[in-house]
Amino acid sequence: MININTYNAEPDYFLRNAAIKNLCEKFNFLRRGTIGRSLCGREITALTIGNRLSPVLYAAAFHGSEWLNCLILLRLAEEVCEAYRSKSRPEGTDVYKILQKRGLMIIPCVNPDGVEIALRGSSSCVKYKKLIDSVCADHRNWQANARGIDLNHNFNAGFRELKKLERENGITSPAPTRYGGEAPFSEPETIALGNLCLRRRFSSAIAFHSQGREVYCAYKNTPRRSIKLGETFASLSGYRVALPEKLATGGGFKDWMIGYLKTPAITVETGKGRNPLPLKCFLPEYERIRKALLRCLLV
């Protein structure tokens, strides 16, 4: 393992960057890039292994309090790199062969400011501290970006319908969760991810959220491969394929990938309990979904 402390500590910006640096030193074929920056200027980092053409995308921490998934994707990056180098076959998966054909891009944290707020409080985003403090009693539950926009409500997929639902639920201004802003792609984080997807044309994508041990693969005319991806993940992890509740439909990254780019995509809700899931959940949950994470590279 890169450093045992990486997986025993909350993955704030400092720790993630240190872990990524370690990974890049250990595996010289691992490529590190920045897809953009958050409102407070934090880098949104991407790690790529294998073929550059039509890679698979795994992205996590769209929501601040779901930071445990940063660790899951960092550990996966490490394991995939180890298998790629040694040409071993974890869970019977020929990682080297698969990634030669179709690479893997991992974005451990789409919302670095949100994670920092959830872990370190509003002082970690000085410019927005006043706003954060005015709408949030407990920073540990923070989901949105630094100015209170829920990134997974900010993609251009059924945005108008979602806005209507938000209003019906009394959500009309910046909040810790579920306020999607006044226009889709209004935030630097969603713009960065959207532009990346327009440029790279991923062959499939998995968005990691918490919690519930559920997989969502449906959105309007769901591509068959999206269903296959969801069913594969569910059958290998013991998670359940489910339909999202109304306020979790539309505006999401997975919805935009399916609806606009026609790319097979799913949302995975890791773990069981209350967000933020505690650090001790990391290793057991990683073990639970390890096979699914590896095999879904193939679907």
Ligand SMILES: [Zn+2]
């Ligand atoms: Zn989420």
